[in-house]
Amino acid sequence: MTITDEFIRSYVSAAAYENGKTLASKGKLISLGQSADGSLFFAECEGSGANNYNCYLDFGKTSIPTNGCTCPSRQIPCKHVSGLLHCMQMGKTFNVVPIPEDIIKKKERRDQRAKDAGVPKKPTKTQASAALKKCEAQLEGLETAEKLLKNIAMAGLASIDASASSALAEQVKQLGNFFIPGIQNSFKELLALSAKSLKSQDYTLAIDKTNYIKALIKKAKEHVNHKIFDLNAYPLEPATALKDTTSTPIEEQIGYAWKLPELDELGLKRVNEEVVQVAFHMITDNVNGMWIDEGIWISLSDGLIFRTQAFRPFRAHRSQGPEDTTFQALSVNDMYVYPGGINPRARWNDYVQRGVEASDLKKVVAFAATDFKEASKNALNQARNPLSEKSPIFSLRVSGVKEGPNGEWAVTDDKGNAIVLKLDGFAKLLKKMTKSQLVGNALVCRFYHDISKSVLLGEPLAVVSAERITRFWS
Amino acid sequence: MALPILDELKQELDRVYAAGSGLAKGDPRLLKYLPALTAMGRKAPVFNTMAEKLKALCEEDNTADNLLDLGNILYSVLYTQCSSPDTTAWREPSFVENSLPETKLNAAVLERLASDLEKKLANYMNISVLESLQSKGLHTDPRLFKAYCKAINGDKSNMEEFLEEKLFPTLGPAFDAFLEDEVPRALGKRLLKIKDIIERRKQRRRWI
Numbered sequence: 232m233t234i235t236d237e238f239i240r241s242y243v244s245a246a247a248y249e250n251g252k253t254l255a256s257k258g259k260l261i262s263l264g265q266s267a268d269g270s271l272f273f274a275e276c277e278g279s280g281a282n283n284y285n286c287y288l289d290f291g292k293t294s295i296p297t298n299g300c301t302c303p304s305r306q307i308p309c310k311h312v313s314g315l316l317h318c319m320q321m322g323k324t325f326n327v328v329p330i331p332e333d334i335i336k337k338k339e340r341r342d343q344r345a346k347d348a349g350v351p352k353k354p355t356k357t358q359a360s361a362a363l364k365k366c367e368a369q370l371e372g373l374e375t376a377e378k379l380l381k382n383i384a385m386a387g388l389a390s391i392d393a394s395a396s397s398a399l400a401e402q403v404k405q406l407g408n409f410f411i412p413g414i415q416n417s418f419k420e421l422l423a424l425s426a427k428s429l430k431s432q433d434y435t436l437a438i439d440k441t442n443y444i445k446a447l448i449k450k451a452k453e454h455v456n457h458k459i460f461d462l463n464a465y466p467l468e469p470a471t472a473l474k475d476t477t478s479t480p481i482e483e484q485i486g487y488a489w490k491l492p493e494l495d496e497l498g499l500k501r502v503n504e505e506v507v508q509v510a511f512h513m514i515t516d517n518v519n520g521m522w523i524d525e526g527i528w529i530s531l532s533d534g535l536i537f538r539t540q541a542f543r544p545f546r547a548h549r550s551q552g553p554e555d556t557t558f559q560a561l562s563v564n565d566m567y568v569y570p571g572g573i574n575p576r577a578r579w580n581d582y583v584q585r586g587v588e589a590s591d592l593k594k595v596v597a598f599a600a601t602d603f604k605e606a607s608k609n610a611l612n613q614a615r616n617p618l619s620e621k622s623p624i625f626s627l628r629v630s631g632v633k634e635g636p637n638g639e640w641a642v643t644d645d646k647g648n649a650i651v652l653k654l655d656g657f658a659k660l661l662k663k664m665t666k667s668q669l670v671g672n673a674l675v676c677r678f679y680h681d682i683s684k685s686v687l688l689g690e691p692l693a694v695v696s697a698e699r700i701t702r703f704w705s
Numbered sequence: 706m707a708l709p710i711l712d713e714l715k716q717e718l719d720r721v722y723a724a725g726s727g728l729a730k731g732d733p734r735l736l737k738y739l740p741a742l743t744a745m746g747r748k749a750p751v752f753n754t755m756a757e758k759l760k761a762l763c764e765e766d767n768t769a770d771n772l773l774d775l776g777n778i779l780y781s782v783l784y785t786q787c788s789s790p791d792t793t794a795w796r797e798p799s800f801v802e803n804s805l806p807e808t809k810l811n812a813a814v815l816e817r818l819a820s821d822l823e824k825k826l827a828n829y830m831n832i833s834v835l836e837s838l839q840s841k842g843l844h845t846d847p848r849l850f851k852a853y854c855k856a857i858n859g860d861k862s863n864m865e866e867f868l869e870e871k872l873f874p875t876l877g878p879a880f881d882a883f884l885e886d887e888v889p890r891a892l893g894k895r896l897l898k899i900k901d902i903i904e905r906r907k908q909r910r911r912w913i
Contacts, residue, residue, distance in 0.1 A: 384769035387725030438722045442780055445773040511812050556811040614784035634798035641792045649792040657848050666800040680787045687787040702808040
């Protein structure tokens with residue numbers, strides 16, 4: 232089995248590459264072994280815990296090897312797998328030995344997951360009964376949440392001073408008993424926004440959040456009632472809740488954390504995807520105590536603009552390093568797309584990196600919308616639904632640029648329809664681009680609504696031409 | 706462009722959101738919009754619904770529910786009223802001549818470095834970071850250009866010396882526009898220093 236440096240760089244992240252190389256060169260990977268048929272390679276590695284970690288690479292089944300490690304790192308592949316690859320590349324000796332029990336169990340679980348993937352599972356009677364109890368608890372929680380919201384509306388957002396906020400926070404904490412963490416978080420965000428509004432006397436964001444929670448509770452009740460109807464019909468499966476489950480983000484908004492095999496069962500897996508990242512940034516969420524590393528990506532198969540989000544709790548900052556900009560294109564075996572949204576969230580585990588080619592960028596430019604009126608209409612339709620993403624991201628093919636009397640810029644399509652740009656931060660660099668760097672290329676843009684002025688603006692995230700991606704985020 | 710009446714109603718409703726829904730009952734400042742909304746409702750049913758909710762808010766006891774229902778509808782309509790400003794009279798701008806260089810720097814380095822430079826947290830660590838970036842050709846990322854300019858103070862610091870002598874000569878002509886942007890904002894020593902750098906860059910290009 233020949234492993235090249237190029238392969239390792241394409242298989243692991245830059246950080247994992249360096250860390251793995253260090254582990255391998257310092258001899259931290261021990262008990263190097265392989266299976267009798269030469270398809271499985273494994274090793275132990277010292278970790279910070281009492282026991283060594285066991286990592287493996289399986290070249291048996293697919294062209295891209297699968298990997299696993301018993302370490303708690305959320306980075307996949309981790310530095311230990313990277314170290315294993317480096318050991319292989321360095322030509323270290325891997326003895327043919329029995330496969331460790333830890334690795335057998337991990338592989339079996341993984342193989343079973345792959346086998347079960349895409350096969351919808353019929354719940355057992357016990358599972359259906361448990362799910363029904365959960366739904367009933369959720370309904371009770373939604374009633375409580377509704378009363379809480381009503382009390383806030385009656386008292387007024389301006390009444391939420393420090394002591395009222397503290398009392399409300401206690402009530403919000405109780406919502407944690409009802410399997411509705413998404414709604415609980417929304418209330419926490421409302422309390423934080425109200426505190427800010429009290430200082431600034433601008434209640435716009437707090438009112439928006441209030442409206443969102445009202446709409447969410449209403450939709451969640453409808454959805455949970457559909458689920459109760461379906462579960463009560465067991466063993467029949469009327470599936471009245473299925474449409475909302477698969478086409479709207481309501482489950483996630485209530486607070487459900489999807490497992491990838493579940494997304495597969497719902498038909499939300501895309502295979503053999505090639506994707507490029509056009510923007511990346513880190514969001515600090517003080518209300519929920521975490522950082523969110525968000526990437527904006529474009530699919531090279533159909534131009535879908537989607538997001539990846541990695542959540543890093545503040546308390547886990549030592550064990551979980553941040554994600555970073557990805558300049559390479561990725562070939563992804565299995566991409567799981569979360570339900571709902573014009574720019575849905577997606578996740579994947581295994582991928583191979585490669586350089587972005589001119590043909591990739593030409594595809595991205597070709598996918599860009601040429602009718603700005605239609606794009607604006609889509610953005611407005613999104614925003615009218617209080618539960619939808621208010622700032623959808625589109626890619627627009629720029630035919631022309633205009634400047635207003637106060638130095639504002641707008642981009643136009645070939646029919647002259649214009650979208651005025653909101654140039655803040657690095658986006659101001661747009662004005663330092665030449666005409667050929669802008670016109671004829673794709674402007675990846677987040678729409679921004681200012682309802683106090685009734686304006687719709689575009690916030691540039693990146694410009695994609697056949698030669699390069701110019702990023703205004705990172 | 707939003708209908709003015711909806712903007713006014715939004716302001717009144719925002720007041721109620723802040724002060725509490727109980728104040729809405731019988732409020733003439735809200736009731737005065739009822740006839741207009743009813744008239745608009747003859748053309749678009751959504752305004753009929755708004756009129757009904759407004760009436761309920763001002764007359765019924767269930768003010769919280771009615772406020773939230775009306776608020777949701779009003780805000781939804783306001784979002785659909787948003788549009789891009791009229792650009793008919795706008796003209797094509799004067800574009801710059803020099804291409805903007807590639808953006809090659811990753812987030813982890815970019816944000817911290819740009820922030821440190823702008824806040825003039827210039828120290829040896831940042832100089833060595835810049836040296837490292839320069840060795841990999843990453844220092845030409847234009848997202849750092851404004852930060853480079855902000856770090857020029859006219860105070861002959863180590864960072865300023867490094868930027869002026871080692872880094873700026875390797876930045877192409879696209880960087881000049883960023884220096885020019887600082888001229889109206891700079892004063893005193895800083896202004897003199899920036900003008901000096903601009904002039905020396907022009908001279909260097911004349912010699913080449």
